[in-house]
Amino acid sequence: MTYLKGVSTLEYDVNRCRGCGLCADVCPHGVFVMEQKRARVTNKDLCMECGACMRNCEHGAIKVNAGVGCAAALIRGMMTGEVSCGCGSETEIGKGACC
Numbered sequence: 001m002t003y004l005k006g007v008s009t010l011e012y013d014v015n016r017c018r019g020c021g022l023c024a025d026v027c028p029h030g031v032f033v034m035e036q037k038r039a040r041v042t043n044k045d046l047c048m049e050c051g052a053c054m055r056n057c058e059h060g061a062i063k064v065n066a067g068v069g070c071a072a073a074l075i076r077g078m079m080t081g082e083v084s085c086g087c088g089s090e091t092e093i094g095k096g097a098c099c
Contacts, residue, residue, distance in 0.1 A: 008045060010063075
């Protein structure tokens with residue numbers, strides 16, 4: 001599921017990748033796949049910026065501004081009852097949320 005096209009803060013440096021595969025294992029949306037002993041980004045726009053890949057990459061190949069975007073909006077929404085993902089719309093959960 002693509003959230004918002006062209007806004008993900010995900011950065012991946014293939015030269016720092018050592019092929020451990022943890023990014024592919026922990027990504028909830030399949031942004032990473034392993035090919036020829038290296039990670040490859042399938043579609044950057046699938047990233048919900050949860051930060052799981054970055055936190056599990058021991059070699060610093062992945063950077064993402066975790067805590068922004070839809071992942072953060074959904075977590076805040078579960079705590080407050082309102083969703084705000086920066087798309088210009090705030091709404092109650094379950095009533096046309098922008099994510």
